[in-house]
Amino acid sequence: MTHTFVGMPPFPAAAREALANTQLRHNLAHATAVIRAKRAAVVGEVEDWEGLRRAGAAAKERALLDLETNLLRLEEELTSRGATVHWARDAEEANAIVVGLAQRHGVDEVVKVKSMVTQEIGLNDALVDAGILPWETDLAELIVQLGDDLPSHILVPAIHRNRAEIREIFLRQMAQAGRPAPALLTDEPAALAEAARLHLREKFMRASFAVSGANFAVAQTGTLVVVESEGNGRMCLTLPEVLVSVVGIEKVVADWSDLDPLLRLLPRSSTGERMNPYTSMWSGVTPGDGPQEVHVVLLDNGRTRALADEVGRQALRCIRCSACLNTCPVYERTGGHAYGSVYPGPIGAILNPLMRGPGDPQTDSLPYASSLCGACFEVCPVRIDIPEVLVHLRSRVVDGHRGDRLPTPEAVAMRAASWAFADASRLGLVERASGLSGTVLGRLSRSVLPGGRASAGRLAGPATAWTGARDLPAPPRESFRQWWARTDGGRDE
Amino acid sequence: MSEARGAEFAKWSNEDGTGAGARGEILGRVRAALSDKGYAAQRATAASAAPAPGAPSPTPAQPAVPRRSPLSGSERLELFAERVADYRAIVERCAAAGLEEAVRRAVALADSVLVAPGLPLDIPGARVDDGLTASALDIVDAVVTTAAVAIAETGTIVLDHGSGQGRRAITLVPDRHVCIVRADQVVDDVPDALERLDPRRPLTWISGPSATSDIELTRVEGVHGPRHLHVILVG
Numbered sequence: 190m191t192h193t194f195v196g197m198p199p200f201p202a203a204a205r206e207a208l209a210n211t212q213l214r215h216n217l218a219h220a221t222a223v224i225r226a227k228r229a230a231v232v233g234e235v236e237d238w239e240g241l242r243r244a245g246a247a248a249k250e251r252a253l254l255d256l257e258t259n260l261l262r263l264e265e266e267l268t269s270r271g272a273t274v275h276w277a278r279d280a281e282e283a284n285a286i287v288v289g290l291a292q293r294h295g296v297d298e299v300v301k302v303k304s305m306v307t308q309e310i311g312l313n314d315a316l317v318d319a320g321i322l323p324w325e326t327d328l329a330e331l332i333v334q335l336g337d338d339l340p341s342h343i344l345v346p347a348i349h350r351n352r353a354e355i356r357e358i359f360l361r362q363m364a365q366a367g368r369p370a371p372a373l374l375t376d377e378p379a380a381l382a383e384a385a386r387l388h389l390r391e392k393f394m395r396a397s398f399a400v401s402g403a404n405f406a407v408a409q410t411g412t413l414v415v416v417e418s419e420g421n422g423r424m425c426l427t428l429p430e431v432l433v434s435v436v437g438i439e440k441v442v443a444d445w446s447d448l449d450p451l452l453r454l455l456p457r458s459s460t461g462e463r464m465n466p467y468t469s470m471w472s473g474v475t476p477g478d479g480p481q482e483v484h485v486v487l488l489d490n491g492r493t494r495a496l497a498d499e500v501g502r503q504a505l506r507c508i509r510c511s512a513c514l515n516t517c518p519v520y521e522r523t524g525g526h527a528y529g530s531v532y533p534g535p536i537g538a539i540l541n542p543l544m545r546g547p548g549d550p551q552t553d554s555l556p557y558a559s560s561l562c563g564a565c566f567e568v569c570p571v572r573i574d575i576p577e578v579l580v581h582l583r584s585r586v587v588d589g590h591r592g593d594r595l596p597t598p599e600a601v602a603m604r605a606a607s608w609a610f611a612d613a614s615r616l617g618l619v620e621r622a623s624g625l626s627g628t629v630l631g632r633l634s635r636s637v638l639p640g641g642r643a644s645a646g647r648l649a650g651p652a653t654a655w656t657g658a659r660d661l662p663a664p665p666r667e668s669f670r671q672w673w674a675r676t677d678g679g680r681d682e
Numbered sequence: 683m684s685e686a687r688g689a690e691f692a693k694w695s696n697e698d699g700t701g702a703g704a705r706g707e708i709l710g711r712v713r714a715a716l717s718d719k720g721y722a723a724q725r726a727t728a729a730s731a732a733p734a735p736g737a738p739s740p741t742p743a744q745p746a747v748p749r750r751s752p753l754s755g756s757e758r759l760e761l762f763a764e765r766v767a768d769y770r771a772i773v774e775r776c777a778a779a780g781l782e783e784a785v786r787r788a789v790a791l792a793d794s795v796l797v798a799p800g801l802p803l804d805i806p807g808a809r810v811d812d813g814l815t816a817s818a819l820d821i822v823d824a825v826v827t828t829a830a831v832a833i834a835e836t837g838t839i840v841l842d843h844g845s846g847q848g849r850r851a852i853t854l855v856p857d858r859h860v861c862i863v864r865a866d867q868v869v870d871d872v873p874d875a876l877e878r879l880d881p882r883r884p885l886t887w888i889s890g891p892s893a894t895s896d897i898e899l900t901r902v903e904g905v906h907g908p909r910h911l912h913v914i915l916v917g
Contacts, residue, residue: 216898223899240748257712270882276705328905329896345896352897378897382905389906394816410881420854420892420907427850428816438708445881449873450747460895463765464836467907468887469850475884477813478849489708497715 197529199554204523216351217524221515227461228512244450246572249506252442259408259441266411270473272483280310283488287312287400287433288319290484294431296398302415302422303327304402305509306435308340308531324392326421328385335362341525343511344459349524352376363388399425403436409444412472416455416465426469432480437488439505454570458510491544500581501543506571507536513565519558535565539578547589556582598651620668627664638662750835750871758834762868763915765837769890770903771911781916785826788860788912792823798848801826811852819855826860827853831878835871839863842883850884859908865917
């Protein structure tokens, strides 16, 4: 539980390590292929999926457009229905609020519903530091927690583990956290799920304090919504006396009816189901049913920074379905850990830089962790144009280095290109030099690229990094302008 | 709470423990973040009429949310039954006269049966929930309830935990949930259900038995919620 993403190397270094792990690549290729096929089947069933995507995007956009009003309304509705609303500027404040509430109730353990936001703020570490044991109750989160591991996927944090590895973790670690795994545990998914059921049931039965996130928060009615599969969410939201929900301010939607496109979009995009097994909705306290003390912590932690970015703010529409991860050719090969954040994949590559701001080498490397193929945009249920935001964020990284004393090789190359392209005679000079190098490289080249052109091979110096992963054709011997002059625009040929 | 921790907690919160300093600052940041021209103009249009309490927010032009093509009465019930069965739940249809018999059959193998208060049926040996503890619920074999709404397109039943449905815990802890759905409670799709539901009530949407896809994304039925869902569609 002491694992964090802090100090992760930038994406290229982390990705290189991940790519060398053949087990990981096998697990990921299998899992993402399964989920892509399931999603495609249920999305294909919907008569006007594109219309639904547009409606979903519009519902979230409308909520963000008027965020202040919606937050105030949410607070008012929640308060009038018996909930206590807290506000937290950052992770530290949110953790202090949750830890403070747990201490006020004198509990030494809390049960947790899977929640991205409590991962983001590192709540488990804060609870452990205060002597309170946080129990993750989602199966995948349990696998990650017992394995002292890090989540690698938004929906299935243990997607990088296969059944044999999970069996090992259960046999080795469950006994230390409570009820041990059955001695004869097999690696059948059903048997592993049964072991988790038995292990967690004793925790649910005695739990008095639960922590959750929320998928949606409806301003009009003060309703929080948690979408889940296993029933661990219902256990945590129903049985304990105290419930604390940590909710990012971007989770708010204006009206009850806005849940319609979103509840139809999320399960199909996420687990590839028409509807997920369980969705819980509650508005404050219900006398005689469920927790009688309800708290909601509204969290900023960089969301307003993302909101201020005119191009990037669309990322706050994200409903955490993870379709972009499952479809991304980069994610499928590197897995989630390489992104160094609880938000991996294409959405993580934009959300992390937007929420944290530029300047950190790890965060700055994320907008480059993409081939810009656009598959993520195509599957996004709320139409976040991830490639557009990636390009925007790349330019922000470049802008951030303009004042550097030692320019990057890329900046030097760009400056040289700018000098050459600014004047016809300079360009002519460069073209002659390029043609000469083309003649030499073409003769020396030992490999031929598809299409029959000679390869320039690997470049030396700082350019090695560029040709390390790309084929560079040898420059043509004759430039277009030389050809034009020689043949009178093709008439003499 | 220790004194030092108490002081730390108070630092983040105002006297009623809700972080008023943070509240003002976050709302200020939100306002500043949205102050660029395009958004400011759109917001001005949106804010021209303040919403009455409980009324929908004023709407800048929204695209219509597409709906599925309407189903006829019999198509709707057929689709609902098919979609529920797809989740590997048991689904059976019966006439009103045969309901009591169907429910008795559904719980025949259960040693202990619990029913929600207000359930309009007589089930021999069944206990009416009177606030059983979670541990007491854990040794109940089966629970019988009604529902509030059912959705054909997604094979979902929705409980609003009113009369006949009971508090949330009773349909969660026991391993078998027998749920009675009336034909007139079945609607086409999600938006129709939202229109019928009351957001002030706690709501539980149930689509099949408890399940997980967390191991290699292979679906397995039966984790923490009821492992057996038995839907009886009446009429």
